[in-house]
Structure formats: C-alpha cells, structure tokens
Amino acid sequence: MIRKVRRLLIAVTGTMAALACTLALTGATAAHAAPKPTPAPAPTGVDITGDKLDEPLRLRTDSRSADVHLVIDQIKWLGATGQLRGPAAADLGPKYTVVVHVAAGPQRTYDLFPLAKGGPRVYRPAKQPDRSNLRAGWFLGRLNMPETLRSVGVPLPAQFDTLAGGIGGGERVLPEEALDPVGELDTALGELQRLLLLNVGVVLVITAGLAGIALLVRRRTR
Structure with missing residues (x-):
C-alpha cells in the first residue's frame, strides 16, 4: 500500500514538473515571438x-x-x-x-x-x-x-x-x-450716491405724508 502511494506521488510530481516546463517554454516562445509595438514617431x-x-x-x-x-x-x-x-x-x-x-x-x-x-x-x-x-x-x-x-x-x-x-x-x-481699483471705487461711489438719493426721497415722502396727516387732524379737531 505504501509503495503504491509512493509511486502515485512520484507520477503526479513528474507530470506537474513536465507541465510546468512546457508552460514555461511556451510562454517564453510566445513572449519572444510577440512583436513589440512600434513607438509613434516624434514630431519634427x-x-x-x-x-x-x-x-x-x-x-x-x-x-x-x-x-x-x-x-x-x-x-x-x-x-x-x-x-x-x-x-x-x-x-x-x-x-x-x-x-x-x-x-x-x-x-x-x-x-x-x-x-x-x-x-x-x-x-x-x-x-x-x-x-x-x-x-x-x-x-x-x-x-x-x-x-x-x-x-x-x-x-x-x-x-x-x-x-x-x-x-x-x-x-x-x-x-x-x-482688478482695477479706480474703476471699482468709482462704481462703489456711484452706487452709494444713488442709495443716498433714494433714502432722501423716501424721507421726503414720509415727511410730506406726516405733515398732511397732521394738518388734516388739526382741521378736524377745531
């Protein structure tokens, strides 16, 4: 029984070794036979x-x-x-x-x-x-x-x-x-001026409204 096992192991080992050698030779032959890619020509x-x-x-x-x-x-x-x-x-x-x-x-x-x-x-x-x-x-x-x-x-x-x-x-x-600081400053000053004029206009409208209301109340209370 032991001899049969030894013979079987020897046979399997020999087969695997032969297969490994064959694959190695095949891979080496294929690698040697495969053409190398041609590099693209450099622009002149x-x-x-x-x-x-x-x-x-x-x-x-x-x-x-x-x-x-x-x-x-x-x-x-x-x-x-x-x-x-x-x-x-x-x-x-x-x-x-x-x-x-x-x-x-x-x-x-x-x-x-x-x-x-x-x-x-x-x-x-x-x-x-x-x-x-x-x-x-x-x-x-x-x-x-x-x-x-x-x-x-x-x-x-x-x-x-x-x-x-x-x-x-x-x-x-x-x-x-x-990136022009002078242009940015002019733009900012123009925006500020328009904002101030708008605020003055709003204040004048409110003031006129309050004056009108006060005058109307005064007339009715006489």
Missing part, C-alpha cells in the same frame, strides 16, 4: 496657415522646439472620436490649419478655431496626410489656445482671461477690468 515640426497669415508659419524642433511642443499640446490629447457636428460657421471665427510633421513628412492635420463662440474648437478631418484611417470629429479646445497661438506668431489679439495648464483646457480667472 508644425506648419500653421490661416487668417491674416500671408505665408505659412513654419516651426521646427531644431530651432523652435518649445514653440512646436506648445502647438502639439493643443491637439495631442484628442480622443479617437469627436462630435459629428460643430458650431455654426458664423460662430467659429478665424480658422488656422495646423499640419504636424514627422521625419517621414506630414503626418496629421487639424483645423483650430481659437476665437469660436463658447470656447476654442478643434476639427480633425478624416483625410490625413499619412493616409491613416481616422474618424472626422469636432473637439473642445484648450482655453489657452488663443494665447498659445499668439505666442508662437499667429496674429491674434491678446487675451487676459486664461491661464495655461490642465489637460483639456486652462483655468478661467478674473477679467483684467475686475
């Missing part, structure tokens, strides 16, 4: 064309690396799909087309609308320079898009209501006129 520059630009604004990483990354940051976070319909054409404002270049040539193109009503917008067309199969779509842009484009050379008016930062946008802050 961007071209910007659009409203009030007489010629394309060409930015390259070898001379203006920081500016290239500022522009790339406006579109690199876009998802796979966007909204099918965007704002009305009358609400879009000036359009700027950004073409992203890699070592092999133009790769991506996007239409940026920094002054769109309701906030900046980005449109990604389905037809791309590298002939990749992407879905066309509209996306909300970062709130700092106008200032970013202006900082790299796009002729846009200065904006004072955004701060850079955060994925998908910036942070709204107080408008510049809200």
Whole structure:
C-alpha cells in the first residue's frame, strides 16, 4: 500500500514538473515571438496657415522646439472620436490649419478655431496626410489656445482671461477690468450716491405724508 502511494506521488510530481516546463517554454516562445509595438514617431515640426497669415508659419524642433511642443499640446490629447457636428460657421471665427510633421513628412492635420463662440474648437478631418484611417470629429479646445497661438506668431489679439495648464483646457480667472481699483471705487461711489438719493426721497415722502396727516387732524379737531 505504501509503495503504491509512493509511486502515485512520484507520477503526479513528474507530470506537474513536465507541465510546468512546457508552460514555461511556451510562454517564453510566445513572449519572444510577440512583436513589440512600434513607438509613434516624434514630431519634427508644425506648419500653421490661416487668417491674416500671408505665408505659412513654419516651426521646427531644431530651432523652435518649445514653440512646436506648445502647438502639439493643443491637439495631442484628442480622443479617437469627436462630435459629428460643430458650431455654426458664423460662430467659429478665424480658422488656422495646423499640419504636424514627422521625419517621414506630414503626418496629421487639424483645423483650430481659437476665437469660436463658447470656447476654442478643434476639427480633425478624416483625410490625413499619412493616409491613416481616422474618424472626422469636432473637439473642445484648450482655453489657452488663443494665447498659445499668439505666442508662437499667429496674429491674434491678446487675451487676459486664461491661464495655461490642465489637460483639456486652462483655468478661467478674473477679467483684467475686475482688478482695477479706480474703476471699482468709482462704481462703489456711484452706487452709494444713488442709495443716498433714494433714502432722501423716501424721507421726503414720509415727511410730506406726516405733515398732511397732521394738518388734516388739526382741521378736524377745531
């Protein structure tokens, strides 16, 4: 009985060891055979064309690396799909087309609308320079898009209501006129003057009413 148990244990142990070796070899072969994902090519520059630009604004990483990354940051976070319909054409404002270049040539193109009503917008067309199969779509842009484009050379008016930062946008802050102490003081004095005039008017009405009542009572008591 003991011998049979020993033989059974030896057989089970041998089978498990063989199975473990087989799984290890299979896993190693699969890991060796699995292709490594190809890293996305690094951008080498961007071209910007659009409203009030007489010629394309060409930015390259070898001379203006920081500016290239500022522009790339406006579109690199876009998802796979966007909204099918965007704002009305009358609400879009000036359009700027950004073409992203890699070592092999133009790769991506996007239409940026920094002054769109309701906030900046980005449109990604389905037809791309590298002939990749992407879905066309509209996306909300970062709130700092106008200032970013202006900082790299796009002729846009200065904006004072955004701060850079955060994925998908910036942070709204107080408008510049809200920080003007002289304007605030003038407004406060005007409000105080109107309040005083209103109080004087109320006092005069009450006084006239009391005088009328007193005169009426005096006449009836004679």
